[in-house]
Amino acid sequence: MVVVLYNIATYLVAISILVAAHEFGHFWVARRVGIKVLRFSIGFGRVLWKRDLQDGTEFAISAIPIGGYVSMLGERDDSVPAHEAHRTFKSQPPGKRIAVMAAGPTANFLFAIFIYWLLFMTNSPGLKPVVGDVAPQSIAAKAGLRSGDIILSIDGRDIDTREAVELAALRDALGERAVTLRVTGRNDSPRKVRLETSRKSREATEQGSSLPALGFDFWYPSPPARLGTVESGSPADRGGLHVADEIVTFDGEPVNDFDGLRKLIETRAGRDVVVQLRRDGQPVERRLQIGTKIENGRTLGRIGIGQTRGSIAMPADMIVPRESVFGALGRAATKTIDMTAFVFQSVGYLIVGKVSLHSVSGPVGIAQVAGEAARIGLVPFVSILALLSISIGALNLLPIPVLDGGQIVFQVAELLKGGPVSERTQALAQQVGITVLVLLTVLALFNDIVRLS
Numbered sequence: 001m002v003v004v005l006y007n008i009a010t011y012l013v014a015i016s017i018l019v020a021a022h023e024f025g026h027f028w029v030a031r032r033v034g035i036k037v038l039r040f041s042i043g044f045g046r047v048l049w050k051r052d053l054q055d056g057t058e059f060a061i062s063a064i065p066i067g068g069y070v071s072m073l074g075e076r077d078d079s080v081p082a083h084e085a086h087r088t089f090k091s092q093p094p095g096k097r098i099a100v101m102a103a104g105p106t107a108n109f110l111f112a113i114f115i116y117w118l119l120f121m122t123n124s125p126g127l128k129p130v131v132g133d134v135a136p137q138s139i140a141a142k143a144g145l146r147s148g149d150i151i152l153s154i155d156g157r158d159i160d161t162r163e164a165v166e167l168a169a170l171r172d173a174l175g176e177r178a179v180t181l182r183v184t185g186r187n188d189s190p191r192k193v194r195l196e197t198s199r200k201s202r203e204a205t206e207q208g209s210s211l212p213a214l215g216f217d218f219w220y221p222s223p224p225a226r227l228g229t230v231e232s233g234s235p236a237d238r239g240g241l242h243v244a245d246e247i248v249t250f251d252g253e254p255v256n257d258f259d260g261l262r263k264l265i266e267t268r269a270g271r272d273v274v275v276q277l278r279r280d281g282q283p284v285e286r287r288l289q290i291g292t293k294i295e296n297g298r299t300l301g302r303i304g305i306g307q308t309r310g311s312i313a314m315p316a317d318m319i320v321p322r323e324s325v326f327g328a329l330g331r332a333a334t335k336t337i338d339m340t341a342f343v344f345q346s347v348g349y350l351i352v353g354k355v356s357l358h359s360v361s362g363p364v365g366i367a368q369v370a371g372e373a374a375r376i377g378l379v380p381f382v383s384i385l386a387l388l389s390i391s392i393g394a395l396n397l398l399p400i401p402v403l404d405g406g407q408i409v410f411q412v413a414e415l416l417k418g419g420p421v422s423e424r425t426q427a428l429a430q431q432v433g434i435t436v437l438v439l440l441t442v443l444a445l446f447n448d449i450v451r452l453s
Contacts (some may be wrong), residue, residue: 029103033092128318249251
């Protein structure tokens with residue numbers, strides 16, 4: 001319950017910040033083009049607190065903290081005093097109305113750039129893309145990708161972080177295009193490998209990453225073979241293994257890390273083995289019988305142990321250096337543009353069925369992600385804020401009548417035809433738009449419930 005409440009609180013904080021940025025964009029541009037703003041509210045419903053700003057604008061905090069709005073003169077009431085008729089939204093030429101509607105999404109994009117700019121100046125932009133395990137007979141293995149390869153570019157575009165590799169590979173998977181990587185091993189010259197991603201788009205989006213679908217992951221330092229937990233009554237417990245024991249050899253095989261130990265255990269189901277370990281600096285030998293477990297139809301060995309908790313320091317040469325002030329700004333703008341294009345691409349592929357419907361998340365899924373990021377630290381949380389801000393900005397530009405993008409379409413149509421779109425056409429379009437949003441909301445909530453069950 002504590003985790004749920006924390007996730008809800010984190011979600012409300014995130015949404016309030018992002019809505020404030022979005023609505024401030026509408027508010028700021030509306031006032032600059034001469035439109036009178038009656039109220040700038042964070043949240044909906046009953047006003048909890050308000051303050052009068054310049055020019056008669058009321059700033060308010062309302063009871064329902066999911067969303068917000070900017071109320072402009074003449075928007076809901078046609079009875080406008082004659083001396084202020086020129087300050088209504090409807091009285092403005094289409095160009096100014098377009099500027100006002102586009103200002104909300106633009107504010108979201110600028111907010112994301114600002115967050116990324118700060119992050120790239122104060123933190124490393126990411127980890128270098130070094131290939132870890134490559135699954136046998138996978139797409140990556142057949143293409144010749146090897147463990148330890150460093151990815152230098154994708155489709156001719158230089159790459160220096162793992163996040164950039166994942167985004168580029170996922171984009172190509174969605175487009176069902178082959179991914180051409182330029183890689184280099186630790187001791188050989190650069191070479192090209194071609195990964196065939198066709199028919200992997202749905203699998204990639206269901207897993208949230210294209211890398212498992214392609215058959216490889218990134219290298220991370222392995223934890224030492226030191227026991228963090230020993231289950232009561234397990235083979236390890238019966239064999240005399242203790243928490244903090246460091247395994248040196250297992251069944252005569254040297255053990256370098258916990259991952260290697262796990263693989264040795266899994267391949268020796270039901271066998272009696274001798275374990276050499278180090279306890280309080282002293283060598284100790286123990287004998288135990290390995291238990292079994294069934295996983296994906298296979299019988300694997302298990303002894304009931306867990307690794308030591310805590311993060312493992314990444315080697316300094318695997319960390320991308322921090323950027324300068326101007327370098328960080330350029331990287332921030334590029335990342336925001338790339339992520340915005342990816343959101344639009346994903347929506348398009350969702351419509352044509354190349355993206356799995358299971359990838360659509362609603363408030364519950366977003367709250368879980370935001371809450372988990374906040375528990376890890378400030379940097380992951382603000383990174384999620386930037387990503388959500390981009391998503392809100394991009395989705396609001398979709399040509400759905402109840403969104404900013406739909407309103408922009410109406411203004412462009414008026415500009416082209418020389419007169420406003422008929423009220424009947426607008427009403428019909430809004431009904432269609434509301435239906436689409438309701439269906440997407442139901443789908444998102446359904447996916448949230450399935451993930452929780």
